[in-house]
Amino acid sequence: FQNVSVSYGNHQVLKDLSFTAFPGECIGIIGESGSGKSTLVKALMQMIDYQGEIYIGGENCKALPIYMLRKYIAYSPEHSDLFPATVHENIGYGNLNAAEDEIICAAELTGITMHGQVFLHRDTGGNDSQLSGGQKQRVSIARALLKKSPIYIFDEPTAALDADSEAKILNTIVKLKQEGKCILLITHKASTLRIADRILRIDDGKGYIL
Numbered sequence: 001f002q003n004v005s006v007s008y009g010n011h012q013v014l015k016d017l018s019f020t021a022f023p024g025e026c027i028g029i030i031g032e033s034g035s036g037k038s039t040l041v042k043a044l045m046q047m048i049d050y051q052g053e054i055y056i057g058g059e060n061c062k063a064l065p066i067y068m069l070r071k072y073i074a075y076s077p078e079h080s081d082l083f084p085a086t087v088h089e090n091i092g093y094g095n096l097n098a099a100e101d102e103i104i105c106a107a108e109l110t111g112i113t114m115h116g117q118v119f120l121h122r123d124t125g126g127n128d129s130q131l132s133g134g135q136k137q138r139v140s141i142a143r144a145l146l147k148k149s150p151i152y153i154f155d156e157p158t159a160a161l162d163a164d165s166e167a168k169i170l171n172t173i174v175k176l177k178q179e180g181k182c183i184l185l186i187t188h189k190a191s192t193l194r195i196a197d198r199i200l201r202i203d204d205g206k207g208y209i210l
Contacts, residue, residue, distance in 0.1 A: 001207075004052035006039050013039045015205035016052070023150070026173060026183040028196030035202045037186050038078075041153055044184075045073060056151065074147035078155040078186075080140035084126035087112065087119060090139050094146035106142040109175075111168040133160035141169060145176075152176060155186045163191075170195050 006014040013036045021027045031037050043050045046061055046069060054061040056072050064072075074094070082090055091103050091112075098106075107113050107120060112135075124131055124139070131139070137160050144152060154173065158166040166189075174195055176183060185196060193199065199210040 001040075001044075002053040002055070004040075004043055004050050004054060005205075006036070006043055006048060006050045012205055014043070014050070014202075014207075017202070017205075017207040019200055019207055019209060021182050021184060023180045023182050024177055025197045026177050026185055026195055028193045028199045029184060029186045029202065030188065030193070030199060031202035036205055037202055038155070040202070041075070041155065041184070041186070044153070045069065045075065072149055073151045073153060074144040074149040075153045076137075076140045076144040076155065076157055078159070080136045082124045082126050082131070082136060082139065084124070086121050086123055087131075087139055088121055090124055091142045091146060094143035095148070098146050102146060106145040109145055109168075109172045110138040110142040111165055112138050112142055134162070134165060137161065138165070138169075141172075145172070149181075151182045151184070153184045153186075156188070157185070158187065158189055158192045166191065 001017055001019050004014055004017045005012065017040065029037050029040065039048065042048045044054055044061065046066065061069060083093060088103060091106055092098060104113070112119065137157060141154065141157055158169055161169065170192065173183060173185070185192070187193060201208045201210055
């Protein structure tokens with residue numbers, strides 16, 4: 001990110017934000033509600049207009065075809081959207097070419113299979129599902145893992161998880177770091193931030209590395 005600024009009308013959300021995230025690094029992103037954390041993600045994914053430059057591996061994101069950008073980034077949003085299909089199928093949408101064992105591995109890495117294999121074939125019912133918030137989060141994270149992208153964005157990945165489930169997810173993120181993945185981790189939980197190598201605090205639209 002080089003001097004990235006974003007405004008909604010007359011309201012400037014990000015102001016000359018600059019930082020670099022490296023392969024094998026997890027940057028924890030913190031800030032008050034409305035500080036611009038989600039706006040940062042939307043800019044990276046080219047979902048909103050911005051001033052400044054964002055590069056991935058030396059390539060300007062504005063010049064990248066959208067299909068290429070999507071290959072580079074795997075995103076697990078805070079509020080996970082589920083399709084009206086089984087848990088297994090929802091995970092599989094992360095990579096339609098994934099083999100069965102890859103889907104099972106992604107489920108295991110997020111603790112989904114702790115509910116038993118039967119859970120994988122449970123119909124989610126889409127966004128009106130009976131799955132708990134934590135179960136939805138794990139499905140979303142497993143879907144992102146299946147993509148096997150060089151960049152991962154996790155937005156509040158442990159917000160609805162108990163301590164054991166949180167530890168499982170954090171261990172998985174640490175493994176991604178060890179594989180050389182670049183990770184942006186948005187969270188308000190101090191227990192989740194402990195795996196971050198550096199922390200980017202967004203305050204009044206400006207970014208500060210802690």
